[in-house]
Amino acid sequence: MIKEGRVLLDIKVPEVVSSDMEVFYNPHMRENRDFSLLILLAYFQGDVKVCDPMGASGVRLLRMLLEISKVEKAIYNDLNPKAVEFFKGLIKSHNIPLERVEVYQEDACLLLRRLRNLDYVDIDPFGSPVPFLESALLPLSRHGILAVSATDTSVLSGTYPNTCQRRYGSLPLLSAEFYHEVGIRILIKKVIEEGAKLDFALRPLFSYSYRHYFRVFFKKDIGPRRTDQIIRNIGYLLYCDACLYRQGVFLEGLRDRCPYCGNRLLWAGPLWLGELWDEELLKKMWEIRGMVEISKETNKLLKAILQEAKYKSVGFYSASAIARTFKIGQMPPIERFLKVFCGVRTHFTGEGFRTSLSHGEVLKRINELLQRP
Numbered sequence: 001m002i003k004e005g006r007v008l009l010d011i012k013v014p015e016v017v018s019s020d021m022e023v024f025y026n027p028h029m030r031e032n033r034d035f036s037l038l039i040l041l042a043y044f045q046g047d048v049k050v051c052d053p054m055g056a057s058g059v060r061l062l063r064m065l066l067e068i069s070k071v072e073k074a075i076y077n078d079l080n081p082k083a084v085e086f087f088k089g090l091i092k093s094h095n096i097p098l099e100r101v102e103v104y105q106e107d108a109c110l111l112l113r114r115l116r117n118l119d120y121v122d123i124d125p126f127g128s129p130v131p132f133l134e135s136a137l138l139p140l141s142r143h144g145i146l147a148v149s150a151t152d153t154s155v156l157s158g159t160y161p162n163t164c165q166r167r168y169g170s171l172p173l174l175s176a177e178f179y180h181e182v183g184i185r186i187l188i189k190k191v192i193e194e195g196a197k198l199d200f201a202l203r204p205l206f207s208y209s210y211r212h213y214f215r216v217f218f219k220k221d222i223g224p225r226r227t228d229q230i231i232r233n234i235g236y237l238l239y240c241d242a243c244l245y246r247q248g249v250f251l252e253g254l255r256d257r258c259p260y261c262g263n264r265l266l267w268a269g270p271l272w273l274g275e276l277w278d279e280e281l282l283k284k285m286w287e288i289r290g291m292v293e294i295s296k297e298t299n300k301l302l303k304a305i306l307q308e309a310k311y312k313s314v315g316f317y318s319a320s321a322i323a324r325t326f327k328i329g330q331m332p333p334i335e336r337f338l339k340v341f342c343g344v345r346t347h348f349t350g351e352g353f354r355t356s357l358s359h360g361e362v363l364k365r366i367n368e369l370l371q372r373p
């Protein structure tokens with residue numbers, strides 16, 4: 001028996017979790033589910049109707065039903081008949097009233113296109129969420145939340161740039177130390193684009209990168225003007241691999257030489273240049289975190305993001321990229337970097353930090369660091 005939140009699962013998890021499992025359950029996605037619960041609690045006031053159209057074991061919905069009383073109805077779906085039977089068994093063994101659930105076994109897109117007035121839709125597929133995005137946006141009410149997981153992080157982060165261009169319509173940038181952040185910003189751009197063509201304005205509220213996946217929550221609004229406002233935050237990233245200069249720019253700001261060292265610039269995009277987090281929502285999530293059963297890891301991640309979100313930079317610096325680029329032999333500890341660059345750690349990587357300093361100021365302080373290692 002496995003316990004996750006208040007759910008008890010009779011499931012055998014193999015050493016290597018894979019999509020071959022009879023009924024899919026990934027214990028490493030616990031934090032992913034924890035955050036769904038935190039967002040539901042922090043964001044919604046009244047009763048909510050939630051949908052997990054690729055529900056697998058159904059543990060996500062069951063946790064919502066058990067831990068969040070304002071979840072009035074949970075709509076479960078999975079193509080796999082064994083998963084559907086498993087979920088029905090869980091509903092029974094956990095004494096959930098049948099009127100609180102709807103269960104389907106069909107293609108997620110076909111179902112989503114028939115549903116209406118959902119407050120929360122969670123797209124959590126194997127791999128890329130792209131095939132499901134448009135369908136997921138249609139049944140979502142105004143001010144509803146779309147949650148998106150992507151496990152094709154190597155595509156988004158630059159290992160397979162052709163696939164990224166084909167699937168997401170953007171060029172990634174593996175050579176930047178913050179290539180994961182570039183990947184998340186490309187994913188966000190893609191979701192926004194899928195909404196924009198329907199005059200849906202999707203604003204990212206909470207994003208993170210963890211283990212093998214990216215996760216972003218969007219608030220849906222409706223109307224051409226609101227959508228245009230969102231679109232205005234889509235641009236490009238310029239990056240210099242000789243001096244680590246980076247800057248988010250719009251079309252008119254594109255250039256090919258680094259303003260600091262004259263090196264030829266690399267670029268990525270189009271991608272989201274706006275904020276990755278809504279600070280008010282973050283604070284609320286932090287306040288209410290005791291109301292649901294979350295793991296220590298979730299708590300740690302939320303705490304880190306709460307600090308990180310105060311810095312609005314596009315991209316971050318990393319100790320090893322600075323040491324490598326500027327040939328610092330003996331690398332100082334991360335705490336030294338935080339102090340020298342008035343930085344804050346990023347949840348993206350243990351050796352990364354954000355700073356509000358200009359790149360020119362960063363270069364000046366790197367020089368000081370070189371003189372007094």
Ligand SMILES: C[S@@+](CC[C@H](N)C(=O)[O-])C[C@H]1O[C@@H](n2cnc3c(N)ncnc32)[C@H](O)[C@@H]1O
Pocket residue numbers: 024025026029033052053054055056057058059060077078079080083106107108109124125126
């Ligand atoms: C990564 S799992 C979902 C995990 C689940 N959301 C959770 O929180 O534990 C993906 C699930 O999608 C199902 N699936 C794959 N393609 C589908 C489709 N086109 N329509 C509906 N379900 C699908 C698979 O059977 C699998 O159970």
Ligand SMILES: [Zn+2]
Pocket residue numbers: 240241242243244245258259260261262263
């Ligand atoms: Zn440069």
